[in-house]
Amino acid sequence: MSAQYLLSPQFVVLPNITQFSPMFYFTGFPGLEAIEHWIFIPFFFMYLVAISGNCLILIIIKTSPHLHTPMYCLLSLLALIDLGLSVSTLPTTMGIFWFNSRSIYFGACQIQMFCIHSFSFMESSVLLVMSFDRFVAICHPLRYSAIITGQRVVRVGLIVILRGPVALVPIVLLLKAFPYCGSLVLSHSFCLHQEVIxxxxxxxxxxxLYGLTVVVFTVMLDLVLIALSYGLILHTVAGLASQEEQLRAFQTCTSHLCAVLVxxxxxxxxxxxxxxxxxxxxAIHLLMANVYLFVPPMLNPIIYSIKTKEIRRAIIKLLGLRKDNAETWG
Incomplete structure (x- = not known):
């Protein structure tokens, strides 16, 4: 099949219908091509913080026996998912910045799309499980060790890992059966199902409809259940005798609540x-897509490092700082 391409950094026209292995093109940052080498700097910084920060969280939990608890196992899973989400967008985003490479084969686009959405659904699920962990810790503290066990965390972890990818397989595979025509331009530096479709x-x-159903029964349902768990937590905290107890109880949720909002x-x-x-x-689509994919993996390790006393102390110990500094930060 022959087709004449009219190609610029922002516009591609294919007069014929493309039915087999179409090539998609990224716009990157339309209108800002001249300064994309400067835009590279904040993106590189976000990748650096996200990858190094989440690796640091994993190393700390792995090397600290006192952190081998269900709560920190879930935090490890969250860090792994954030690493996966960062690595999923890295090839195409950095390809645009470093090599001005704006094309991607349909198969590679499918793989990237599947990874991005799968890791996003996994993160939603982990945040839901972590909210249940906080609910049990505050509302049923005496039964916490009996309810939240290592075996249950492993089982739930497997469900979390499988739920998103299994739900996504049909819609990602169906995309290959569709013909594509006209302008095969994606307005981001990565593949998202909402755009390709x-x-x-x-x-x-x-x-x-299937995509909307998956979002409703995964992400939206997770959000509703997280809100419900925090409603019950607030009810329990409000019933505590003193303001000091209320503050101490709610402080155990601040890092998770920040991660949920982010x-x-x-x-x-x-x-x-x-x-x-x-x-x-x-521009709003572009901004929201980049915030959604780049900010949570970058901020989550920072949030947990600042808000979680055990993580702070472990970081200070790992970095070899003095004991009195550790006590000051703790």
Missing amino acids: HLACIDTTFNN FFVPMVGLSLVHRFGKHVPP
Whole structure:
């Protein structure tokens, strides 16, 4: 099949329908091509913080026997997922910045799309399990060790790992059966299902409905259950005798609550904008997509390092700082 390409950094036109292994093109940052070498700096910094920070969390938990508890096992799983999410976007984003490489084969786009959405669903699930852990710790402290066991954490971890990818397989595979035509341009520096599906030349109602159903029964359901668990936590905390006890109880949730807000606010916003914000400026789509994918993996290790006393002390010990400094920070 022959086709004449009209290609610029922002625009690609294919006059014929592409049915087999189409090539997609990333716009990167439309209108900012001249300064993309400067835009590279904050993105490189975010990748550096995300990868090094989450690796540090994993090393600390691995080398600290007193942190081998269900709560920190879940934190390790969260760090692994954040690493996966960062690595999923790294090849295409850095390819644009370093080599001005803006094309991607459909198969590679499918793999990246599957990884990004799978890790996102996994993170949502882990945050839900962590909220249940905090609920049991505060509302049923005497039964915590009996309810939250290592064996149960392993079983739940397997469910968390499998739930997202299994739900995503049908919609990702269906994309290969669709013909694509016209402008095969993706307005980000990575592949998202919401964008690729809009480039298909046939009716994609099933994919759209199935995708929305998956989001509702995974991410949205997780968010509702997290909100419910925090409602019960607040009710229990309000019933404590003194303000000091209330503050101490709620402080155990602050790091998790910050992680929930950092992850769900941009994710829900991006999902709503893609489905219902047809008249929203493209710059808003671009900004929300980058915040959703780059900010949580970067901020989560910082949040847990600052808000969790055991992690702070372990970092200070690992870095070889003096004992009096550790006590000051702790």
